[in-house]
Amino acid sequence: MSGQDPSRIGDDLGLGLTVPDIGPVDASGRRRVHPITPVVQGVSILPFAVFLAFVSGGGILSRLGLGAFAGAVVLILLIVGVVIAFGYLRWRILTYWFDGDGDLRVDSGVLTRKERRLQLSRLQAVDVSQPFFARLFSMAELRVEVAGSGDSRVKLQYLTLAQARALRNEVLARSAGIHEDAGEAPEDLLAKVPARDLAVSLLLRTRTVTLLLLSAGFLTITVMTEGWGGLILAVVTGGVPILIVVSEFLRYYGFAVSEAPDGLRTRFGLLRTETRTVPPGRVQSIELVEPLLWRHWSWVRVRVNIAGVGSDDNNNGKTETLITPVAPRGEAIALVHRLLPGLDFDALEWRSAPRRCRRRSPIQWRRIAVAWDAVVLATRRGRITRRLAVIPHARTQSVRVTQGPWERALDLASLHVDTTPGPVSVTAPHLDASAAWHVAQEQADRAHRGRGSDTSTHWAAH
Amino acid sequence: MADLTHDAFTYEEGWTAVSPRLVTARRISLALTYLFVVVIVVVLLVVPDVPVWVPLLVAGIGVVTFVWLWWLIGRRVRSFGYAERGDDLLVGSGIMFRRLVIVPYGRMQLVDVKAGPIDRMLGVTTVQLHTAAATTDATIPGLEPGVAAALRDRLAARGEERSAGL
Structure with missing residues (x-):
């Protein structure tokens, strides 16, 4: 620093x-x-x-x-x-x-x-x-x-x-x-993202790597067959991720998070600089994202939903609201603690999807789980890109249980906890059907009770 | 709170189904949409140089899908239901892709009551709940206008009692 x-x-x-x-x-x-x-x-x-x-x-x-x-x-x-x-x-x-x-x-x-x-x-x-x-x-x-x-x-x-x-x-x-x-x-400066980490992390996102590998494949085929069709495809599959990486690098360059009594402040940008202040209690839900290739450094991206922010930003469509584009796991969890004091990830008791879930989601089934404590509900999913979403009970808008035909055949159902529009969605797919229904009903009760202790307006006047 | 159902998608006591008149309303809309197919078939029959099997094929596909959708509407309408509980509203729907939404009264931001021309003719109304989440999909179609208005007023009153910002 x-x-x-x-x-x-x-x-x-x-x-x-x-x-x-x-x-x-x-x-x-x-x-x-x-x-x-x-x-x-x-x-x-x-x-x-x-x-x-x-x-x-x-x-x-x-x-x-x-x-x-x-x-x-x-x-x-x-x-x-x-x-x-x-x-x-x-x-x-x-x-x-x-x-x-x-x-x-x-x-x-x-x-x-x-x-x-x-x-x-x-x-x-x-x-x-x-x-x-x-x-x-x-x-x-x-x-x-x-x-x-x-x-x-x-x-x-x-x-x-x-x-x-x-x-x-x-x-x-x-x-x-x-x-x-x-x-x-x-x-108080909490965390700062070094430019090198930002660049490396953007290059190693699952989406970027997949598209770049795909274009390498197209190029190989083009060279081997001496045709030209693959070249055009490779320009698209290679060009798009490079553009995304460059634009996100410029956008999030110098990302710094600091805490002030009036809220959490994030600053970022190389050409265009931005300072965003989010007052306490405004974060509706939080997600930790861990792509496969970030795990070597145990890097995590922290995204949040804030009511009204990024939902219909007319400048650049849907923008991600980030607390940090990339940070070591410990640092990221410390940031989450600032947003939700009292949350203890290690104390959460995860309830996993049943074993038969592997017939619906053969790759991620082992990761799928849901947990809750007195303050939040958390869901976990994704094996290649791991996602951990957290929503305070007091911020639960509604609870949904859905079931498609294949899930129905396996007696599975998906649980969704609705939050304000943004990059985060709190979902535990393909749980045991009656367990999902049970959790959903309990979550509705917890949401009702959690709202009693809401202090998000005039937060400094208490 | 007691479970109203043991399984999310089997409706038991306390659930209200929607009016069967919604079936009629939706079948009328379906028939009106298929008038378009009839027009296409007639045009194809009239235009010279079109082999006869083309309009026949179109008509055949039209009849099959029409019968299927006709039957599906009956099942879909029966799949809608709602239940008012102490602190929240349950709304269920869907056959293939089933869904059940629990909306706590305090989270409702607004309640829409709406009816299209055919719906008004047959006396069915849709009640839609909105929360601060765009993904909350709580729509109850096919209520009688009186029932819909009463439901809206009850929901609004309960929402007011329990409202707590975002």
């Missing part, structure tokens, strides 16, 4: 384009995002505009009598101009403030006006992120996520990094029910 101050990880690049903060815009305390926002948005669109211009657009305009190069330049300026103009209109409309009840209010929308009120007692996560082009201006965007189905977030684009952080702290403090000027909570 370097001696670097954890709060500096993922800071802006600056590049001498640092712009001064501006204060609130009117007497009632309504604030605006930074006036440089339209320019940043215009610059951000540049690569796309250049791509478009040189792929197609230059040709069309050159027919109107301009040279190809001049045509391309005109098109780029046009696109950037439109983006800046529209960005300016949006900037003029967008205001945000805290209302009398201490909730965050945001007015936005050029054509369709939208007035949104975020009930901060239902806050799920706050992200401060710096897309690459915004970083050049040391600008950042703030995303505030509350519980709700569908689109239940606001995105404030762009603030200076200092403003974004101050606003994040204010949102967290108000959500916790403590004084709004509490300032930034001191934080």
Whole structure:
């Protein structure tokens, strides 16, 4: 671990384009995002505009009598101009403030006006992120996520990094029910992922390795048969995993987890940096994933479901919400303990699937098991990629038992504990049918009792 | 709490089946869908240069699948059932792929009551429960409108009593 101050990880690049903060815009305390926002948005669109211009657009305009190069330049300026103009209109409309009840209010929308009120007692996560082009201006965007189905977030684009952080702290403090000027909570670095481990772990994921082996196979066949068909397949099966590895490496580079009184904070990213703060008690379910080739180092990936986060992220579809992309087992379990204090993996009594399960799942049947204690239910499955999912009883949304025709013939049934949308699913497939039904009924009871002791709103006010 | 059933998929006392009118409603929708097949067969018969066996084959496949689906609807509707217990609602469905959902009242986020045009004609209504999990699939089709409205109100009241955030 370097001696670097954890709060500096993922800071802006600056590049001498640092712009001064501006204060609130009117007497009632309504604030605006930074006036440089339209320019940043215009610059951000540049690569796309250049791509478009040189792929197609230059040709069309050159027919109107301009040279190809001049045509391309005109098109780029046009696109950037439109983006800046529209960005300016949006900037003029967008205001945000805290209302009398201490909730965050945001007015936005050029054509369709939208007035949104975020009930901060239902806050799920706050992200401060710096897309690459915004970083050049040391600008950042703030995303505030509350519980709700569908689109239940606001995105404030762009603030200076200092403003974004101050606003994040204010949102967290108000959500916790403590004084709004509490300032930034001191934080404690828990774990940091070395770049080498990240790269190696991404390359050794089961999916990556399978696809790369497949493309090696295609290449061998291509060489041996001197045909060309296999080459195209190999480009796809080889190209896709390499793209995934590179993009995940850039995304999770420098991953660091730290703990602050206002929540667990994760920071990551090489070009685009992100800082996500998840207040205590917001994690709905947790999963430890261990691909086959990670076991040599006993590495684990820790994923979580957080209500509303990553479910319909319009930037990049479904994004994984990670507590760590890769960590040694002991470290990962320590992180899980921070999220669910009092959980003891070794004390869990696993109830396995019956032996006849091997006729339904010949590979993973030995691993399938379910366990529970006073606080959580856990399921275990997968032999090549091992998965261990944990859900607190108080976070159980509903319980399902399903049975397909083959399971029915073997008197097996699958148990599912439903959790909010996200990468984790809590499933124990192919258990003994009556055992599954029994566990399901008991789980419904435990869920009912577990909810009594729920303290996830205004967590610091107790 | 006493088990209502010993096996998840055998419904016993305390279970409510859905209205048999749902069978009629679904068979009408099925028949309307198959009108499309009839149209295709007629077109194939009218168009010249199409060998006669083509429309006959289409018609044959149509009749076989129609009879099968007709019969399946009866069985599927009988497979739906629900039971209101002290702290949760049970919803069961399916023949080949059977499913039973337990939804604690306190976890319900909203209850939908809906009916399409054919359903309204025949007086059947669907009640659907939503929790914060998208995977909760608790849909009870084929309730009489009065029963559906009463169920919704009971569920809403119990949900309110036991609600505890996420």
